[in-house]
Amino acid sequence: MWRIALRMLLGDRPKYLALVCGLGFAVLLISQQAAIFMGLLIRATGPLQNVAQPDLWVANKFVRYVSETRALSDEDLSRVRSTPGVLWAEPFFSSRVQCDLPSGNSRYIQLVGIDRTTMVGQPPVVTEGRLEDLRIEGAVLVEESARSKLENVRIGDTLKLNDRRAIVVGYCRAKPGFDSPAVVYTTYANCLRFVPLGRNAMTYVLVKVRPGADVRRVQEEIGRLPDVAAFTHAEMTDRTVRFILIETGIGINFGITVLLGLIVGLAVSGAIFYQFTMENSRNYAVLKAMGARRGALIGMVLLQAVWVGLIGYGVGVGCTALFTLQSRQPGMELAAYFPWQLLVGSLVGMILCISVGSLLSLRRVLRLEPAVVFK
Amino acid sequence: MSGAAEHAVRLRGVRKRFGRGNTEVRALRGVDLDLAAGQLVMLVGPSGCGKTTLVSVISGVLDADEGVAEVFGVDWGTLSAEQKTARRAELVGFVFQQFNLLAPLRAWENVAVPLVVRGTPLPRAKQAAVEALRRVGLADRAEALPAQLSGGMQQRVAIARALVGRPRLLVCDEPTANLDARTGQTVMDLIKEAASGRDEQGRRRCVIVVTHDNRTFHYADRIEEMEDGVLKQTPAEFILREATHAEPHAASAGGAGGVAGGPPRPGGAIDADF
Numbered sequence: 001m002w003r004i005a006l007r008m009l010l011g012d013r014p015k016y017l018a019l020v021c022g023l024g025f026a027v028l029l030i031s032q033q034a035a036i037f038m039g040l041l042i043r044a045t046g047p048l049q050n051v052a053q054p055d056l057w058v059a060n061k062f063v064r065y066v067s068e069t070r071a072l073s074d075e076d077l078s079r080v081r082s083t084p085g086v087l088w089a090e091p092f093f094s095s096r097v098q099c100d101l102p103s104g105n106s107r108y109i110q111l112v113g114i115d116r117t118t119m120v121g122q123p124p125v126v127t128e129g130r131l132e133d134l135r136i137e138g139a140v141l142v143e144e145s146a147r148s149k150l151e152n153v154r155i156g157d158t159l160k161l162n163d164r165r166a167i168v169v170g171y172c173r174a175k176p177g178f179d180s181p182a183v184v185y186t187t188y189a190n191c192l193r194f195v196p197l198g199r200n201a202m203t204y205v206l207v208k209v210r211p212g213a214d215v216r217r218v219q220e221e222i223g224r225l226p227d228v229a230a231f232t233h234a235e236m237t238d239r240t241v242r243f244i245l246i247e248t249g250i251g252i253n254f255g256i257t258v259l260l261g262l263i264v265g266l267a268v269s270g271a272i273f274y275q276f277t278m279e280n281s282r283n284y285a286v287l288k289a290m291g292a293r294r295g296a297l298i299g300m301v302l303l304q305a306v307w308v309g310l311i312g313y314g315v316g317v318g319c320t321a322l323f324t325l326q327s328r329q330p331g332m333e334l335a336a337y338f339p340w341q342l343l344v345g346s347l348v349g350m351i352l353c354i355s356v357g358s359l360l361s362l363r364r365v366l367r368l369e370p371a372v373v374f375k
Numbered sequence: 376m377s378g379a380a381e382h383a384v385r386l387r388g389v390r391k392r393f394g395r396g397n398t399e400v401r402a403l404r405g406v407d408l409d410l411a412a413g414q415l416v417m418l419v420g421p422s423g424c425g426k427t428t429l430v431s432v433i434s435g436v437l438d439a440d441e442g443v444a445e446v447f448g449v450d451w452g453t454l455s456a457e458q459k460t461a462r463r464a465e466l467v468g469f470v471f472q473q474f475n476l477l478a479p480l481r482a483w484e485n486v487a488v489p490l491v492v493r494g495t496p497l498p499r500a501k502q503a504a505v506e507a508l509r510r511v512g513l514a515d516r517a518e519a520l521p522a523q524l525s526g527g528m529q530q531r532v533a534i535a536r537a538l539v540g541r542p543r544l545l546v547c548d549e550p551t552a553n554l555d556a557r558t559g560q561t562v563m564d565l566i567k568e569a570a571s572g573r574d575e576q577g578r579r580r581c582v583i584v585v586t587h588d589n590r591t592f593h594y595a596d597r598i599e600e601m602e603d604g605v606l607k608q609t610p611a612e613f614i615l616r617e618a619t620h621a622e623p624h625a626a627s628a629g630g631a632g633g634v635a636g637g638p639p640r641p642g643g644a645i646d647a648d649f
Contacts, residue, residue, distance in 0.1 A: 286488075293460055293492075294460070
């Protein structure tokens with residue numbers, strides 16, 4: 001009976017392709033929208049992912065997400081350094097700065113400042129030039145995906161950051177933030193030149209805990225300092241994701257889009273599969289008349305549903321995977337992230353879609369009067 | 376076991392209605408019928424008189440509203456849907472006007488369907504299906520799809536399918552309606568020979584043919600005429616005589632004998648031994 005079921009399914013190529021495409025489209029709708037959503041969340045935590053060394057991020061206690069700039073003072077840095085259990089604590093700067101390009105055009109960039117001596121917070125990969133050259137006064141490294149945004153500036157070109165001269169000494173690769181501005185690295189000392197904020201210039205103090213010290217305890221100690229709080233990498237990620245989800249409205253908007261994708265997928269795949277069963281109802285009636293049992297007919301419909309469902313799922317997630325790979329190309333503004341959890345979620349979505357279609361179809365098949373074979 | 380008096384079909388007071396109120400149609404209005412094994416019975420009558428409803432009830436694909444419908448001692452009315460399905464698979468073979476072959480399946484696969492439905496392993500089912508096709512003269516078309524076969528060939532595949540499981544009751548609904556005269560004759564020859572066939576235990580078979588085609592009446596061992604949901608008590612000879620007047624060439628068409636003796640079966644490749 002399995003063979004008959006599959007031959008019925010595969011025998012009519014146009015209908016079979018329509019089924020697979022319909023289901024593939026439904027899965028694509030669900031998984032691609034969800035992948036973009038996940039990608040945006042991941043992108044929002046990009047600045048965190050770029051910095052691997054510290055155990056704690058010390059920030060203003062009201063900071064809501066990683067890219068929010070709420071300045072700390074030099075005193076804050078000193079207090080954190082003197083907290084028991086702290087191995088090292090280095091300043092980290094991150095702020096939006098106006099950049100004048102050689103052409104005379106200008107745009108905003110995300111200026112990241114790292115400690116000049118230790119280079120803690122350095123970009124993950126330097127693709128051209130040398131990291132050490134950042135120590136030159138006014139030197140900057142341009143993030144690869146920002147090349148085009150900065151009109152393809154080359155090494156040696158001069159930019160103006162807040163009307164102060166900066167020289168491009170190389171390129172690096174780092175993850176941009178949520179709003180994807182051009183990222184430019186320099187030293188904290190250079191930042192103070194570009195953005196003269198006096199003693200309140202720091203965005204974060206990056207902290208490494210002494211070996212053997214309890215991170216949680218050090219975190220609590222820092223939390224007792226005035227106006228600051230210490231966050232682990234996971235806590236800051238969580239804070240950032242929660243901010244994006246709740247305060248930007250992206251959560252509800254993408255949630256609705258994914259839900260719509262699911263509803264459209266349910267409707268499309270359910271309707272197509274039901275139509276397929278309708279068109280084969282005479283065949284089912286013949287099988288019933290010949291003595292095909294209820295269980296065998298249920299098995300046939302479910303096999304067909306699972307078959308087209310899995311192939312449609314493969315097509316859908318395959319397209320989403322291609323889309324995700326494409327979004328990883330340097331310079332692409334697409335934000336897509338496709339973890340295994342999304343694969344599982346899409347599979348659940350597909351199962352839901354195909355369940356609706358097969359339940360409708362089964363209802364039709366099981367209620368079918370075998371006497372229609374005489375009509 | 377195989378005595379001539381064995382009851383194949385027994386109907387008592389069978390009634391069937393469709394619709395309700397103003398749209399109600401009383402398709403069967405108290406039908407009594409006894410058919411013996413080993414007979415080819417033709418059910419004739421005008422369109423809408425209830426012939427198809429009657430064979431649907433006899434073959435167990437439609438429940439009667441009232442009355443008793445028994446086939447070889449099996450009372451359809453006492454069985455659950457699943458039991459009925461199982462017994463139908465053992466007892467009944469079908470030949471339809473529209474052939475009802477499964478378009479995506481090859482000829483042998485179509486023929487094998489009743490065996491597969493009964494759980495026969497595919498290699499054995501294929502062997503039996505190819506043998507059945509050989510008996511209807513289509514051994515060389517076993518791999519063809521229905522769309523690659525002529526109407527007559529498709530109906531022969533349908534006959535092979537109906538008989539491959541060696542059912543005790545063969546129900547044929549207008550088997551020649553979509554065929555030309557010559558092909559129809561070939562098909563009727565096969566059906567006539569099936570009527571003389573036996574099931575796996577060697578028990579005799581009963582064949583019921585619903586038809587409008589008066590050229591085929593002479594194949595019948597018995598003719599039952601329906602009108603307005605009841606069986607008329609018309610002598611078979613009268614029906615055949617009427618048919619012969621209506622179609623001057625009918626009596627000269629081929630056949631394996633029947634009510635009127637019938638013309639001889641044409642010689643040829645058909646070796647029906649189902």
